[in-house]
Amino acid sequence: MSTTTALGAFTFSTVPHIVSEIGAVKRIGALVQQHFPKARRALVVTDGGFLKTGLVDAPIASLREAGLTVSIFSDVVADPPEPVVLQAVADARKNEIDLVIGLGGGSSMDVAKLIAVLVDSDQDLKSMYGIGNVKGGRVPLVQVPTTAGTGSEVTPISIVTTGATTKMGVVSPQLYADLAILDAELTIGLPPKVTAATGIDAMVHAIEAYTTKLKKNPLSDMLARQALSLLSSNIVTACEDGKNLGARQAMLLGAMLAGQSFANAPCAAVHALAYPIGGIFHVPHGLSNSLVLPHVLRFNAPNAAGMYAELAEILAPGVTGSTEARTQALIDKMDEIARRTGIETQLRQVGISEADLDRLADDAMLQTRLLTNNPREVTRADARAIYAAAL
Numbered sequence: 001m002s003t004t005t006a007l008g009a010f011t012f013s014t015v016p017h018i019v020s021e022i023g024a025v026k027r028i029g030a031l032v033q034q035h036f037p038k039a040r041r042a043l044v045v046t047d048g049g050f051l052k053t054g055l056v057d058a059p060i061a062s063l064r065e066a067g068l069t070v071s072i073f074s075d076v077v078a079d080p081p082e083p084v085v086l087q088a089v090a091d092a093r094k095n096e097i098d099l100v101i102g103l104g105g106g107s108s109m110d111v112a113k114l115i116a117v118l119v120d121s122d123q124d125l126k127s128m129y130g131i132g133n134v135k136g137g138r139v140p141l142v143q144v145p146t147t148a149g150t151g152s153e154v155t156p157i158s159i160v161t162t163g164a165t166t167k168m169g170v171v172s173p174q175l176y177a178d179l180a181i182l183d184a185e186l187t188i189g190l191p192p193k194v195t196a197a198t199g200i201d202a203m204v205h206a207i208e209a210y211t212t213k214l215k216k217n218p219l220s221d222m223l224a225r226q227a228l229s230l231l232s233s234n235i236v237t238a239c240e241d242g243k244n245l246g247a248r249q250a251m252l253l254g255a256m257l258a259g260q261s262f263a264n265a266p267c268a269a270v271h272a273l274a275y276p277i278g279g280i281f282h283v284p285h286g287l288s289n290s291l292v293l294p295h296v297l298r299f300n301a302p303n304a305a306g307m308y309a310e311l312a313e314i315l316a317p318g319v320t321g322s323t324e325a326r327t328q329a330l331i332d333k334m335d336e337i338a339r340r341t342g343i344e345t346q347l348r349q350v351g352i353s354e355a356d357l358d359r360l361a362d363d364a365m366l367q368t369r370l371l372t373n374n375p376r377e378v379t380r381a382d383a384r385a386i387y388a389a390a391l
């Protein structure tokens, strides 16, 4: 962009306080005291699997040492259904919670956001779905991710499962946390394939934010570029050498920067086509994105090749040649990451067949919130063709 060109108008929001430090959760009590001196009763929101790792013991001890009463809600499940959220809110009210800490993957952090807004509110969860529908404030909210992927610690979005395969989102500025803590010691136990899929999800957030049609802006671009640099240079190490704390911390930081980017410059067709794969076939979110990614990139290339070429220079330093050649280098690099980390690369490997493509295409077309951001218009026939190419 020439400096003499007037900048387009934009807005940008994010979480006000971020601590990125290996070992930081061991002093979470002091951090909470510093930021929320009035807090007395904390609720830690996590899932049963993470609770069993024992990694929640040190942060809970630290909170208690700081004088807080701590209760734990560990019934979060992937794609959390409404009743789980409502049960968590009931527990929080019973314990008179005045601070919520999400300590887990995207699902735990999404549930934590809703507890924080619902605990002292008489508003009904159902009336919060959609954009900007949360009324009133919330109790203090701290987010501590245990996977490097969703970026939920810095987004104002919470996704809830409302039916058998249907999901609704609450998107509201109150869902931005007060404090996010990135500590790689919480992620060292993640298996390689989970590390790969969640890491690729974070890369997709950065790629889609950088090429989003309506709200792309200089801050989201800067964050997306830095995110991709960190993620692409550390993802294979984090998968092959899971105890490498440096690579793990870089992945957490990259995922958070990508989260800050897509919270302001939203995702598009990769996510729109990934959601039905997750909803119908219960394929994890990161893997669903990875499966359709190269095919959506190829589809978008006529409209986005210039931007893809810019990103290729980050992922494949030294790449030269035409815009088309560099776009191909971006696709090749993402493909190489998927293959080196050993995750599935075809829909048929996760149980999807030709007969499912129409239903997938129908469901993808319902994701208008995402499709409207795509650099190229996606018709139903296009969506079906992309799924067919990914089969």
Ligand SMILES: [Zn+2]
Residues within 6 Å of the ligand: 150, 201, 202, 205, 271, 285, 289
């Ligand atoms: Zn995602």
